[in-house]
Amino acid sequence: MKKLVLCTTLILFLVAVAAYAMNVPNATNYQGRLTDDNGDPVPDGTYNISLNIYHMESGGSPVYTETESVQVTNGLFNCILYIPDYALTDTSFCYLGITVNGEEILPRTMILSSAFAMHAQHGGGWKFNQGGYLSNTIHTDETVEYMKVGINNPNPEEELTIGSQNLGTFFGNCISISSPDSNSGFLIGKDMSNRVAIFRSVDGRFLINTVQGGEYYYPVRINQDKVGIDTWPDDPSEPLVVGKDLGSFSGDRIVIGDDAAGAQTGLVFGESGSDRAWMLWDVDEDMVTLGSKHSGTNYSDALTIQNGCVGLGIEPQTYTVLRIDRTYNSSLSRYASIAQAVQGGTGSAFGMWSKAQRTSSSSTSNYTYGVYGIGQNDFSVGSAVGVYGYATGGDFTRGVMADVPGYHEDLDNAGYFLGDVAIQGEIVYLFGAYRVDHPLDPENKYLYHSNVGSPDMMNVYTGNVVTDASGQATVNLPEYFEHLNSDFRYQLTVIGTFAQAIVKEEISNNSFVIATSEPNVKVSWTVTGIRNDPYANARRIVPEREKHVLERGTYLFPQGFGLGEERSVDYNSRQAAREAAEAGGEEQ
Incomplete structure (x- = not known):
C-alpha cells in the first residue's frame, strides 16, 4: 500500500489567500512523499498524480481536478496546485484527494483554515x-x-x-x-493650490471646483434637475446651460451662451480637426452657422441664419426668407435643392408648394411671382431651361398645369409667353386666335382674328398667276411639297374678266398647270394637302372621341349649357390646388 505525506502548512496558506485576497494568484506549492507498504520510498521515476478537491469525505465527484506528471526522487515530489475560486466557495468542508497512477490514496485530507484566515473572513x-x-x-x-x-x-x-x-x-x-451640516465630497490633487473638489454644498447644490496655481474655478454646478457648465455663480435655468445663462423657456432646452466680443458659441463634433462639423452662434454678426470640414477641405457654412432669414451655401439676405447657392465643377448632374412628397393615402401630394401674396396696393409695374425660374448658360453650348415640368402615371398627367380663377378679357392668362413657343405634340384648345396692335389705333386697341379649323391635318398653299398668250400658266410649289402632303385639292378664281379656268395638269414634280379660255387671264389659286409626314401618320386626329370615364358628365364650357363651374372638366383638381393655395400650405 502506498502512503502519502502532505505538506499541510502550505495548503492552509492557500486557503487564507483565496478567502480574502482574490487579487493574489490561487496557486501554491504542494509537496508529498510516496512510500510502499513497508514504509520505504517508491522507486525513482515519473508518476501521474491527480489532485482532486471534494466537498465530501468519501465518494462523490470532485469539484476540481488537476493532473500532473511529476518526478519522484527518494519518494519525494513537488508540484504547483492551482485552485479556482469556485472550488472553495461552498459552505461545507473541502477535502483533498490524491490519485497516483490511477489509484486513489485514502483517506482524503480535510482542508482547514488558519486562525488569521477565519479572522479575515x-x-x-x-x-x-x-x-x-x-x-x-x-x-x-x-x-x-x-x-x-x-x-x-x-x-x-x-x-x-x-x-x-x-x-x-x-x-x-x-x-x-x-455631512448634513457642511460640504461633503472628494478632494483630489497635488496640494491646496492644485486640486479638484467634487462635492455637495451645504445648500444642496452639486459642484465641481478646480484650483490651478491658486486660481479657483467652478466648471460644473447642478441645482435640482438642472446642470450648469461655467455658469458660476448663477444657477442654471434650463436642464443644461453652458456659459452665459440666456433665461428660461417653455419646455426643456440646452443653453449655450457667451456675450464676449468675437465669441462663437455652439456645438463642434467630429473625429479630428480635419474631419468635423459645427453649429455656432457668432456674437459679432448675430448669426447662426452650420458647417463641416472633411479631410481638411473646408466646406464653409452650409446653413446660415440671420435676422430670421436662412441661407444655404450663401449668406442670407433680408429680402428673402431662404436663399440657396452652390457652385459645382462636375460632369454629373447637381441640384441646388430637391423636394419630394410621397403620399400613400388619398390626399394630394405637393413636391413643392410656393405662394407669393401682396397685401397692399402698389404700382401696376410690380409683379407677384409664386414661382420664378431662371436658367442661365454662360456658354454657347448646351441649353438653359427656366422651368421644367415632368409628370408620369395616373389617369391624367400634366407636366405643367396652370389655373387662373375668374376671367378678365386680355389681362388674365393661365400661360403667358414672351417669345417663340415650340410644342412637340398635339394642341387641344376651345378656340384659337391671334392678337396684334390694331393697325388703325395701335395705342388703344387690339385686333383679333380666329384660326381656321379642320378635321384634317391640312396644309394650305395660295397664290396668283397670269396665263400666257396661249392661256396656260405653270405654278411651282415648294420642292418638299409632295414629300409633306398627299390628297391634293384645288380651287381657282378668275380675276378681272369673264373666263373659264381649269387645272389642266395635276401636281407632278411639285408643280401643276392652269389653263384659261382666254389668254392673259389673272387667276387666284389655292391648293391644300393632307400632312403625310411620319408624325402626322402616327398621330392622326380623330374628330369624334368618347370622353374618358372620369370626364363624363363634365363640360369644357359648362356655362354655355347653363351649368355652373363645378360641372367643368378638371374642376376637382383645380379646386384642390386653389384650396391649398388659399390655406397657405396647411394640411388639407
Whole structure:
C-alpha cells in the first residue's frame, strides 16, 4: 500500500489567500512523499498524480481536478496546485484527494483554515477612535458572502459609507458620503493650490471646483434637475446651460451662451480637426452657422441664419426668407435643392408648394411671382431651361398645369409667353386666335382674328398667276411639297374678266398647270394637302372621341349649357390646388 505525506502548512496558506485576497494568484506549492507498504520510498521515476478537491469525505465527484506528471526522487515530489475560486466557495468542508497512477490514496485530507484566515473572513470590526468605526456587516445569499464598510458609521448600508448618515440603498455598488451640516465630497490633487473638489454644498447644490496655481474655478454646478457648465455663480435655468445663462423657456432646452466680443458659441463634433462639423452662434454678426470640414477641405457654412432669414451655401439676405447657392465643377448632374412628397393615402401630394401674396396696393409695374425660374448658360453650348415640368402615371398627367380663377378679357392668362413657343405634340384648345396692335389705333386697341379649323391635318398653299398668250400658266410649289402632303385639292378664281379656268395638269414634280379660255387671264389659286409626314401618320386626329370615364358628365364650357363651374372638366383638381393655395400650405 502506498502512503502519502502532505505538506499541510502550505495548503492552509492557500486557503487564507483565496478567502480574502482574490487579487493574489490561487496557486501554491504542494509537496508529498510516496512510500510502499513497508514504509520505504517508491522507486525513482515519473508518476501521474491527480489532485482532486471534494466537498465530501468519501465518494462523490470532485469539484476540481488537476493532473500532473511529476518526478519522484527518494519518494519525494513537488508540484504547483492551482485552485479556482469556485472550488472553495461552498459552505461545507473541502477535502483533498490524491490519485497516483490511477489509484486513489485514502483517506482524503480535510482542508482547514488558519486562525488569521477565519479572522479575515469577518473583517475584524476594528474601532479607530471614539465615535469612528470600520464596521462589518455580513450578508449571506445562499453561498456568497460580502461585506459593507462604514467610516464614522456603525451600520453602513452601502459597500463604503463615510459619515454618520445613511443615504439609502441603490442598485449596484456605491460609495456613500454624508455631512448634513457642511460640504461633503472628494478632494483630489497635488496640494491646496492644485486640486479638484467634487462635492455637495451645504445648500444642496452639486459642484465641481478646480484650483490651478491658486486660481479657483467652478466648471460644473447642478441645482435640482438642472446642470450648469461655467455658469458660476448663477444657477442654471434650463436642464443644461453652458456659459452665459440666456433665461428660461417653455419646455426643456440646452443653453449655450457667451456675450464676449468675437465669441462663437455652439456645438463642434467630429473625429479630428480635419474631419468635423459645427453649429455656432457668432456674437459679432448675430448669426447662426452650420458647417463641416472633411479631410481638411473646408466646406464653409452650409446653413446660415440671420435676422430670421436662412441661407444655404450663401449668406442670407433680408429680402428673402431662404436663399440657396452652390457652385459645382462636375460632369454629373447637381441640384441646388430637391423636394419630394410621397403620399400613400388619398390626399394630394405637393413636391413643392410656393405662394407669393401682396397685401397692399402698389404700382401696376410690380409683379407677384409664386414661382420664378431662371436658367442661365454662360456658354454657347448646351441649353438653359427656366422651368421644367415632368409628370408620369395616373389617369391624367400634366407636366405643367396652370389655373387662373375668374376671367378678365386680355389681362388674365393661365400661360403667358414672351417669345417663340415650340410644342412637340398635339394642341387641344376651345378656340384659337391671334392678337396684334390694331393697325388703325395701335395705342388703344387690339385686333383679333380666329384660326381656321379642320378635321384634317391640312396644309394650305395660295397664290396668283397670269396665263400666257396661249392661256396656260405653270405654278411651282415648294420642292418638299409632295414629300409633306398627299390628297391634293384645288380651287381657282378668275380675276378681272369673264373666263373659264381649269387645272389642266395635276401636281407632278411639285408643280401643276392652269389653263384659261382666254389668254392673259389673272387667276387666284389655292391648293391644300393632307400632312403625310411620319408624325402626322402616327398621330392622326380623330374628330369624334368618347370622353374618358372620369370626364363624363363634365363640360369644357359648362356655362354655355347653363351649368355652373363645378360641372367643368378638371374642376376637382383645380379646386384642390386653389384650396391649398388659399390655406397657405396647411394640411388639407
